[in-house]
Amino acid sequence: xxxxxxNARERLVLAALDxxxxxxxxxxxxxxxxERAGLTKTTFFRHFxxxxxxxxxxxxxxxxxxxxxxxxxxxxxxxxxxxxxALDALTASFxxxxxxxxxxxxxxxxxxxxxxxxxxxxxxxxxxALTSALGKRxxxxxTASVAADLGVRAFDRAFDRWIEPSSQQAFTxxxxxxxQALRTAALALx
Amino acid sequence: xxxxxxNARERLVLAALDxxxxxxxxxxxxxxxxERAGLTKTTFFRHFxxxxxxxxxxxxxxxxxxxxxxxxxxxxxxxxxxxxxALDALTASFxxxxxxxxxxxxxxxxxxxxxxxxxxxxxxxxxxALTSALGKRxxxxxTASVAADLGVRAFDRAFDRWIEPSSQQAFTxxxxxxxQALRTAALALx
Numbered sequence: 001x002x003x004x005x006x007n008a009r010e011r012l013v014l015a016a017l018d019x020x021x022x023x024x025x026x027x028x029x030x031x032x033x034x035e036r037a038g039l040t041k042t043t044f045f046r047h048f049x050x051x052x053x054x055x056x057x058x059x060x061x062x063x064x065x066x067x068x069x070x071x072x073x074x075x076x077x078x079x080x081x082x083x084x085x086a087l088d089a090l091t092a093s094f095x096x097x098x099x100x101x102x103x104x105x106x107x108x109x110x111x112x113x114x115x116x117x118x119x120x121x122x123x124x125x126x127x128x129a130l131t132s133a134l135g136k137r138x139x140x141x142x143t144a145s146v147a148a149d150l151g152v153r154a155f156d157r158a159f160d161r162w163i164e165p166s167s168q169q170a171f172t173x174x175x176x177x178x179x180q181a182l183r184t185a186a187l188a189l190x
Numbered sequence: 191x192x193x194x195x196x197n198a199r200e201r202l203v204l205a206a207l208d209x210x211x212x213x214x215x216x217x218x219x220x221x222x223x224x225e226r227a228g229l230t231k232t233t234f235f236r237h238f239x240x241x242x243x244x245x246x247x248x249x250x251x252x253x254x255x256x257x258x259x260x261x262x263x264x265x266x267x268x269x270x271x272x273x274x275x276a277l278d279a280l281t282a283s284f285x286x287x288x289x290x291x292x293x294x295x296x297x298x299x300x301x302x303x304x305x306x307x308x309x310x311x312x313x314x315x316x317x318x319a320l321t322s323a324l325g326k327r328x329x330x331x332x333t334a335s336v337a338a339d340l341g342v343r344a345f346d347r348a349f350d351r352w353i354e355p356s357s358q359q360a361f362t363x364x365x366x367x368x369x370q371a372l373r374t375a376a377l378a379l380x
Contacts, residue, residue, distance in 0.1 A: 080379050117311035121303075124310040142375040149339050150379075185332040186376045189270050189340075 009047050009057065010097075011037040016054040017101050020108045025051075025115070052118060055105060059122045063129035065090045066151070070133035079139045083151035084179055086130055090155065091171040094162075099171075102163030127152045150186060154179035199237050199247065200287075201227040206244040207291050210298045215241075215305070242308060245295060249312045253319035255280040256341070260323035269329045273341035274369055276320055280345065281361040284352075289361075292353030317342045340376060344368035 005011075015037035019028040030051050034044040048054050069089025073082040109115040127148045134144035158174035161167055167174075195201075205226035209218040220241050224234040238244050259279025263272040299305040317338045324334035348364035351357055357364075 078380065113311075117307045120310040120314040121307035124313070140375070142371055143378055145343070146340070146372060146375045147379055149343070150336070153335070153339070181332055182336060183379060185330070185336045186379060188333055189337055189373060189376060190268065 005039055005043055008037070008039055008043055011039065012044060012047055013054055013057060014097075014101065016051060017104050017108070021104050025108055025112055052115065055108065055115060056118055056122050059125055061093070062090055062122075063126055065093055066126060066130045067133040070130060071136065073137075077137075079134055079137075079143055079147040080150070080179065080183055082134060082137055082139070083130065083147050083154075084176060086133065087151060087155055087158075087175040087179060088172055091158070091175050094171055099163055102159065103165075106160070106163065123152055123156065126155070146186075150179060150182045154182050157182075195229055195233055198227070198229055198233055201229065202234060202237055203244055203247060204287075204291065206241060207294050207298070211294050215298055215302055242305065245299065245305060246308055246312050249315055251283070252280055252312075253316055255283055256316060256320045257323040260320060261326065263327075267327075269324055269327075269333055269337040270340070270369065270373055272324060272327055272329070273320065273337050273344075274366060276323065277341060277345060277348075277365040277369060278362055281348070281365050284361050289353055292349065293355075296350070296353065313342055313346065316345070336376075340369065340372045344372050347372075 012033060016028070016033045019032055019036055028051060030044050031041055033051060033054070034041045037044075048057065066086040066089065069086035070082045072089070073085035077085065109119050127145070130148035130151050131141075131144045134147055135141060139147065154175055155178075157178040158171060161174050161178075162169070162171045169177075202223060206218070206223045209222055209226055218241060220234050221231055223241060223244070224231045227234075238247065256276040256279065259276035260272045262279070263275035267275065299309050317335070320338035320341050321331075321334045324337060325331060329337065344365055345368075347368040348361060351364050351368075352359070352361045359367075
């Protein structure tokens with residue numbers, strides 16, 4: 001078999017989601033995922049440590065996109081403007097294909113406490129990455145962590161809206177709307 | 191062996207923490223934990239599904255304390271005042287013994303990604319419980335979730351300070367300080 005496997009990572013993610021949806025997460029093996037993707041188990045393990053991580057493949061890339069996006073905001077940007085820039089960078093990386101498999105991904109995670117734990121950890125890891133990036137901009141620690149929490153929550157809420165089949169809005173626009181709504185809610189705490 | 195085992199739950203938690211600290215989390219079995227506690231494996235499984243859950247035993251009780259505390263706040267309380275009442279109820283439940291084993295608990299969790307995931311999930315579960323309790327008070331959904339996030343973050347930060355050996359302040363007082371500091375940070379986002 002050729003050592004060059006185009007889009008191996010994406011093929012494995014799609015194959016895994018198909019199988020998890022068809023026959024259940026617990027009943028699906030790494031061997032089956034690799035086979036469905038037309039790849040070997042060895043190739044699978046070059047990309048993911050186990051079947052669970054296929055579902056959270058984006059964590060490192062997403063953390064980096066958030067951090068780079070926040071870092072690239074103008075010096076004059078407020079903490080929340082830097083968060084908005086981070087969300088721009090992250091949401092711009094999502095493809096139409098990711099939108100299409102979003103509901104299946106959400107359904108698999110919702111069905112397994114183990115996956116919900118992993119999702120909570122991803123959420124926390126993204127918040128840590130964004131907090132750290134804001135800190136490098138000189139934002140005080142506590143402000144940075146509150147702003148980052150709002151940003152990651154805005155991302156999650158925007159993602160849920162974006163993957164709805166009836167949704168017409170761009171992911172980036174939804175993220176801005178959610179961040180603005182969360183900001184208003186935070187300020188209303190008074 | 192007697193079927194009545196006084197403080198079985200607490201004894202199992204302490205035995206587990208001792209063993210995790212002495213010989214590592216991965217190297218410790220449920221059988222060893224039960225033996226160290228002077229109890230049977232059957233008793234262990236009456237209290238916990240596995241060794242990991244020993245470390246997160248408080249999740250349900252803590253969720254209920256937060257919810258009950260928020261519910262018991264005066265009708266006139268603002269969302270953050272209700273969060274403060276929830277933190278009062280939760281922090282008041284902690285014992286000197288829990289403070290003493292806090293650093294060992296934190297060290298075990300910090301050493302294992304699997305446990306950090308579980309901790310992130312507990313954090314999220316507490317926030318969901320508090321959001322829901324605020325919702326029942328008529329707090330709008332988004333405001334409730336922002337206020338609950340601040341509350342759970344205040345709890346985590348106060349816990350970290352409270353378990354420091356040099357700490358002199360009451361847990362409740364620390365939680366109030368942290369909530370106030372987070373509120374100030376949120377409002378400063380402007």
